[in-house]
Amino acid sequence: MDIRRHRLENGLRVAAIPIAGLQSAAVLLAIEAGQWFEPIGRPGIARLCALAMLRGTITRDAKAWADALDGIGAAARLDVGSHAATFSAQSLGSDLDVLLELMADAVVRPAFAATEVELVREQTVAQIDDDAKNTRAVAERAWRELVYPKGHPFRARPIGDLDVVRAASADDLRDHHRRAIRPDGAVLVVAGGVEAQQVFDAAAKSFSSWRGGGSREERKVPDLRLTTAVRKVDVVPDKTQSDVVLGWPGLPRTDPRFVAARVTNMVFAADTFASRVGHVVRDELGLAYYVFSTLGGSRGQSPWVVRMGVNPINVERAVSTTLEELRKIVDGKVAEDDLELAQDKLVGELDVARESPAGVASLMLEGEVFELGPDYAERYPRELRAVTLEQVVEIARTFLQPDRYALAIAGPPLPERD
Amino acid sequence: MHALEARHAPVVSLWVWYQVGGRNEVPGTTGMSHFLEHMLFKGTPRHPKGDLDKLLARYGALWNAFTSEDVTCYFETVPAERYPVALELEADRMRNALITEEETQAERNVIVSEREGLENDPSFLLGEQLQAVAFSRHPYAQGVIGSKEEIKLMTRDGLYAHYRRHYAPNNAYFIVAGDAPATELLDRAAAAFGPLDAEAPIEPPKAPEPPQYGERRVIVRRAGGALPIIQVGHKAPRAADPRAPALSALAVTLAGATAGGGEAASGRSSRLYRALVDTGLATTVEASFQLMKDPYLFVVEAHLRPGVTHDRVERVILDELEKVARSALTDSEFGRVRRQMLSASAFMTDTITWRAWRFGQLLATGAAASLGEWYDRLAAVTAEDVRAAAESVFQEKGRTVGWFVPEQS
Structure with a gap:
């Protein structure tokens, strides 16, 4: 380009x-x-x-x-x-x-x-x-x-x-x-x-005539870590499906670990077909039509969340299955092939995005906004490829603790829990 | 098979359009084409389940499938050097999908989940009812996904028979657009699909919709939404009708070329946006004329502000439809409509995936034989054509009105 x-x-x-x-x-x-x-x-x-x-x-x-x-x-x-x-x-x-x-x-x-x-x-x-x-x-x-x-x-x-x-x-x-x-x-x-x-x-x-008013104050926001598992269920009347958000506070886009986190996200749940959670929750168990995770990029700790749409009777199983998959990553049970698949997917998407002017502009935007360097477009695929299994495990252990998460469920009443 | 060159990026997008959808189903099996679409991701002897997913994921492919009333479509947009692999996958699953009993049972839950997700959306619920009331005989009444009860009744053998009957090279369009000479793209496709056997020709469904003799109405009352919704559908001609380009322009006249909520900045000069959103009666308004094989509906949908009555908004919508049918657009208004329509067409064809999609849609529905022909027909629409199209479609006798009425929880 x-x-x-x-x-x-x-x-x-x-x-x-x-x-x-x-x-x-x-x-x-x-x-x-x-x-x-x-x-x-x-x-x-x-x-x-x-x-x-x-x-x-x-x-x-x-x-x-x-x-x-x-x-x-x-x-x-x-x-x-x-x-x-x-x-x-x-x-x-x-x-x-x-x-x-x-x-x-x-x-x-x-x-x-x-x-x-x-x-x-x-x-x-x-x-x-x-x-x-x-x-x-x-x-x-x-x-x-x-x-x-x-x-x-x-x-x-x-x-x-x-x-x-x-x-x-x-x-x-x-x-x-x-x-x-x-x-x-x-x-x-x-x-x-x-x-x-x-x-x-x-x-x-x-x-050229655009001017800002005065200098901007730097925003200081303390670091967040969840210390326990927290959960909230909201009943919304006349619905047939529960929407589930399961997640953790993420990390700033400017954090040097962010690219490794993005790869970890892909290994974990970002894509229905390239990630472990989609493969198990949707493809193997048929529990959800949609299940994917996103990791936001900002100056702060944007949400790092898994979202899924599940029948109320399957909510507990879908959540526990998701956490089991996460636990495997945290325990280092990540196959080399899972990592390669995630990296291939993330790098391949960069090529495919070039099919449209909007795709090209979007590709460029992140590097420009966060001032990641004039060679960012060229460097970024290499950085994705350089992420190791050890980094993925370390990122998951640091940011995605399977016993310290926030879970929100909205939809019909859930069945009684055992 | 059709190929388009698109040399601005090292990418190829290939599409298979099977001529089967909700339109080809009968009561008791509605949703079968959509269910089958899901089963085409469950593997073949050559590519067991998971193969296709992983291969395409590795390429960073943009890929998916969808089913409509008229067609079932599969597509992959891949780096150009992966075109032969994607082609082989599509050719393979055209005739060799496994569709096992076990996978059918597992996928049934996913499809029920998809249906339940849709049911959470009041706009879907109302649209489904509007369609059911607007058509008394034509299978368009049935929609696409099927009822939950029918999804639960679907059998592996029924799906497999549906597959073998409809998934054959003589019942599909293949479209490819991308970074290679068109002849090369086509030669490869011919080599992949050429050896596959044809099936007996399929007769189009014979259930024409009889004339409608007066307005129909439907009300959906649920607690699952806070804002009242109104949908006004009018029977509209098929894609192959000469009025189709003018009806596309009419939709832009009424609600702009791009949909969107409060964040959308374009389309705000449209008539219904001005009459409903600028005046504080509605939060959003959309108008759609879809290219369909058989006569379908021109639909206006508005989401009302809290406290605004359906009656009031319905009256405003019908007044605006009557006005556009009575007097031709002024030159300046028509100029804006024309620019939006033609620019939207250019935006679409500047994206390789959407260029291929649009071409397939035109061919599959009979709207036009090429992108160029459709563009020329859009460009030739006059302000008087728009008025005349509105007059022919916005008739009380062809109208169906739906209200979503939120109930207190």
């Missing part, structure tokens, strides 16, 4: 990956404005701010902005995660300058008009209400509350707490915007049917 980089004077880092033969360009703008950067004790402010940024600017009202975006046929969305608020978009390569100008307008000059903030708030309140009947959302929320103490940036889901959302004012969002929506720490990645210079010119034209 031909990766070109440029840094604007305001600190915005720009990476361009031209791909010959494509009509479109995928754009990812990651701003360090996710949960980690949210005001302490105010979960939901980051997402409200992001959604309000899509509802009009000081130069265009919401209707005019939407007309302009749809006028170039672009697809776009703005999501808030544990680390970043990520504006992801795609347009024809020839429309890139218009797309970036519209994105910049929303990011740099949002109006936060009272009526629009109110609309976003009410939408969010409705979503929180609906999530209270959604087994996946209920289990996710319960799991976070078991693991993260009050005030921790990851205790709530990005959608936030109802009370915070209800109380948030337009000024709260302006304040968050001024402090968190800033070019230093932000990364713009563009991949597809574009020239690198076209990307740099368009980025400079649209984003």
Whole structure:
């Protein structure tokens, strides 16, 4: 891949990956404005701010902005995660300058008009209400509350707490915007049917006026370790399946052990077919239609969790089977072939992701956001291959203790336990 | 067999589209095609269970399968040098799947689990009921996954007979797109599938849907959701109908080219977004016209804000449908719709997997003979075509309305 980089004077880092033969360009703008950067004790402010940024600017009202975006046929969305608020978009390569100008307008000059903030708030309140009947959302929320103490940036889901959302004012969002929506720490990645210079010119034209307000305080969050197994069961009426979240606090993306942790995750449960848990829980025992694990990458300890959908009568067996598989890893009973399979899968995926401009942009984003080095794309597959069995076992012992976990279950009532 | 060159990445995506799905099933065996799809991952004599999974996982493949009302599809997107292996796996399981009694029993639980997961979603429950009420004779009424009771009754022998009858080269489309000359991609495919025996030709199902003579309605009351939902379906023509491109444009007019919740920024200039979401009546709205072999439904779905009544939102939706059927779009509005539609088409074909998927979908449903033909037909749609398509479809006599009414727990 031909990766070109440029840094604007305001600190915005720009990476361009031209791909010959494509009509479109995928754009990812990651701003360090996710949960980690949210005001302490105010979960939901980051997402409200992001959604309000899509509802009009000081130069265009919401209707005019939407007309302009749809006028170039672009697809776009703005999501808030544990680390970043990520504006992801795609347009024809020839429309890139218009797309970036519209994105910049929303990011740099949002109006936060009272009526629009109110609309976003009410939408969010409705979503929180609906999530209270959604087994996946209920289990996710319960799991976070078991693991993260009050005030921790990851205790709530990005959608936030109802009370915070209800109380948030337009000024709260302006304040968050001024402090968190800033070019230093932000990364713009563009991949597809574009020239690198076209990307740099368009980025400079649209984003040069972007300024952050003051310096950002470094967030200090104490390390977390679970000291015992904790469990919560929520009954959600009129459901037939239980959603299960089983997990541990993870490790920061900047931790030198993170790549080994990612390989461990693949050996353990990340993929239905390449991982031990999927093989046993779904394929051998037929206990679940879906079962997979994820390890979040952020500056903090994002969730490292196994998720599965299971009939209530099978929940206990699915959980105990998952923990048995984990125990085997912790006890060093990992076959060389399990490790090779996990490494092959992770490295092979990098090649396959190159099939689309969005895949290429996503591949690049992590290295750019966490400043993992200009040779990261080239180095990363080698780092995956270099992980040893001993490292996998050590990672599992350190982060995935089979007798100290948090388990959240949401769905129909469970049968009585023996 | 069809091949498309896509030389921007060292990747190949291959798809097998079997002409069998919910449409080919009869009551008592609904869900059989979907159940069978699961069994195709359970091994052959040459590649025992687990072989295919591990091989493809090792390649980092993007691979899966799905079953719809019309088709059952299998695909693998792999590094280009692995194309021969993926091809061999697909050709092998076209005729040699084992489908044992033991594996059938084990997989039954997985499929019941899949069904139960879907039942947790109020939108699925309502959609399933809407489909059942909208069609009185056509098997589209049955959906795809089947009822839990029928899944439990499915036998190994029944599945195997279904497999042998429908899984043959003369009942499938093979599509490949990727980083090699098209002739080379096709030659390899011909060598893999050529030796396989054909089966007796399969007659299409003979259960045409009779005319509908008035609006139908269905209500689903459950405690398993907080937000009321409304779905409005209108009988719509098949993919091969000349109006299909205009109906695709109509869906974009009403709700944009890309779906999404509050995080989605595009599609907000659409008529229903403006009428329902911007006004605070709904949290999301979508409109879909699917390319199907037989006449199906044009569906609008909205999730209501708490406290907003179904009646009110239904009235707004029907008013908007009536307006778009009455007056042609203005030039500026039509310009936005056209750009969204054509850009979405370009985005899709810039991804090798989706380029192959789209081509297969057009062929399998009879919508077009090539990507280029479909693009040209989309590009030729006029504002008046959109209005006329709306007028022909949005008729009270072809309408089915569904409400999901949340109950207090």
